[in-house]
Amino acid sequence: EVQLVESGGGLVKPGGSLRLSCAASGFTFSSxxxxxxxxxxxxxxxxxxxxxxxxxxxxxxxxxxxxxxxSRDNAKNSLYLQMNSLRAEDTAVYYCARxxxxxxxxxxxxxxxxxxxxx
Amino acid sequence: QSALTQPASVSGSPGQSxxxxxxxxxxxxxxxxYVSWYQQHPGKAPKLMIYEVSNRPSGVSxxxxxxxxxxxxxxxxxxxxxEDEANYYCSSYTTSITFVVFGGGTKLTVL
Numbered sequence: 001e002v003q004l005v006e007s008g009g010g011l012v013k014p015g016g017s018l019r020l021s022c023a024a025s026g027f028t029f030s031s032x033x034x035x036x037x038x039x040x041x042x043x044x045x046x047x048x049x050x051x052x053x054x055x056x057x058x059x060x061x062x063x064x065x066x067x068x069x070x071s072r073d074n075a076k077n078s079l080y081l082q083m084n085s086l087r088a089e090d091t092a093v094y095y096c097a098r099x100x101x102x103x104x105x106x107x108x109x110x111x112x113x114x115x116x117x118x119x
Numbered sequence: 120q121s122a123l124t125q126p127a128s129v130s131g132s133p134g135q136s137x138x139x140x141x142x143x144x145x146x147x148x149x150x151x152x153y154v155s156w157y158q159q160h161p162g163k164a165p166k167l168m169i170y171e172v173s174n175r176p177s178g179v180s181x182x183x184x185x186x187x188x189x190x191x192x193x194x195x196x197x198x199x200x201x202e203d204e205a206n207y208y209c210s211s212y213t214t215s216i217t218f219v220v221f222g223g224g225t226k227l228t229v230l
Contacts, residue, residue, distance in 0.1 A: 035219070037165075044224035045157070045165065045208050047217065059218035095164060104212035104219055105155035105170040112164055 002026040002108045004096045009113030016086050016117070022079040022096030022110055030054075030074035033099040035106060036081050038092035038115075046092075049081065050099055064090075086117045123148065123209055123222035130228040136197040139225045141209030142190055147220055149190035153212035156185055156194045159224075160205045168207075169194060196227070204229040 008020040022034070036048040049070040050059045058070055069082040079096055093114050097106035124142040131137040141148065141156075148154055152172045157165035167176050169185035172192060182197045192211070196203055209222040 037221075044206075045159075045210075045221045047210075047219045047221060050218050061217055099219075100170070103155070103171040103174075104153040105167060105210065106157075106165070107167050107170070107176060109164040109166075 002098065004098065004108060004110035006094065006096050006110045006113040009094065009115045011116045011118065012086055013119050014087060014117055017082070017084045018086065018115060020081040020083065020094055020096075020113060020115070022081075024077045024079065024096075024098075027098070029072075029077040033057075033101045034072060034079045035097045035099045036070065036079075037095045037097055037106070037109075038090075039095070039112075040089070040092040043092075048094070051079070052101075083115070086115075088117050091115060091117045122213065122215070122217070122220035123211060125207075125209060125222040125225045127223070128226045128228065130230055131196075131199045132230045133199050133201065135199050136195060137199060137227065138196075139194045139207055139209075139227070141192040141194070141211075141222050143192075143211055143213075143220070144190055146215050147211040147213035148187065148192050148209075150214065151212050152187070154185070154187060154192040155210045156183075156192075157208045157210065158203075158205045159208065165208065199229050201229050203227060 035050040093112040096110040098108040156169040159165045173185040
């Protein structure tokens with residue numbers, strides 16, 4: 001069974017940093033592109049970043065480019081999102097998802113972790 | 120403003136059919152058959168309902184179907200049931216600066 005479990009969310013002050021993790025199991029992690037998607041309270045889904053299976057290709061939304069860094073450790077079956085210079089508008093539930101590169105869709109999602117940026 | 124345009128809300132009575140539209144451009148919806156649809160109930164993670172325009176994942180009811188014409192994709196739900204009440208999001212691959220884009224979401228109310 002495919003499982004994605006996010007962790008690392010919490011309350012952080014504006015300008016602060018946070019590192020999210022996503023532990024994957026039930027599939028060959030090193031074979032898949034992984035993605036972070038976020039959802040601000042009461043708002044829609046927003047794609048944040050994707051990383052290819054070997055980390056060769058990395059993409060970011062304009063809203064986080066230069067502040068967030070996506071990475072992965074295939075030996076540990078883990079995905080990460082380093083978030084720096086956090087702003088109030090980064091407040092959201094952050095989901096880890098497995099992206100099917102054949103069709104650019106996410107068949108599996110984690111339960112999400114809440115990041116709150118507030119003073 | 121989201122890259123893909125969806126109606127904010129739609130509604131229908133049990134047993135009826137509804138269609139949710141998702142309008143993009145030739146750089147996303149119109150240019151590729153990489154449109155997917157997600158259902159999200161409050162407080163839950165999104166669930167994939169349709170991928171590659173019209174394919175249903177295993178376990179998704181055949182009451183859900185997808186199609187595309189030009190720059191507009193559509194999700195149709197037939198035989199509406201109370202459990203279909205949720206938010207629905209379309210998504211597409213894009214050749215614009217971003218990699219994947221979502222629609223703003225549509226709230227489906229089953230009357």
